[in-house]
Amino acid sequence: MTKFRDFNFKLLVIEQLMYTDRVLGEPFDLARYMQEHRGVDDLYQYGYENELGYTVLDEARHYFDSLELSTEQLAIVEELVIDGGSEVYMQCTSTWDGEDDLFDVRSLEDLDLLPNLKRIDGAEESLLAVPDKLEILRARGIAAV
Secondary structure, three states: OOOOOOHHHHHHHHHHHHHHOOOOOOOOOHHHHHHHHHOOOOHHHHHHHOOOOOOOOHHHHHHHHHOOOOHHHHHHOOEEEOOOOOHHHHOOOOOOOOOOOOOOEOOOHHHHHOOOOOEEEOOOOOOEOOOOHHHHHHHOOOEEO
């Protein structure tokens, strides 16, 4: 199993493979999961009542942490998009408003897992909170848009 060092970087990869390219089978649906496994009918209300707006729900973290990505699947990834409205973030928490650093990528060590990555859209935005990020990407021949 491929091990990611930065959970938020893994979420970027999952966004691409699961929700954009749709090569990982049926996309994870937090609302459906919570309804089926926890009896939660209104995920937003659940998150609000339990003050979970600034955290990844344990169920989502477990699912995405446990999701195995093969080297073949990782080799497909040529582009990542950093966007606060990404589907994967909505599947991690029901009430996130994008006003904190919950999904900031803090390490680019996982770039080694993506041999064909050519571009990261949004790399200059705050969701990529890595010192010298642009220099690191340029040194690897990855366009930061």
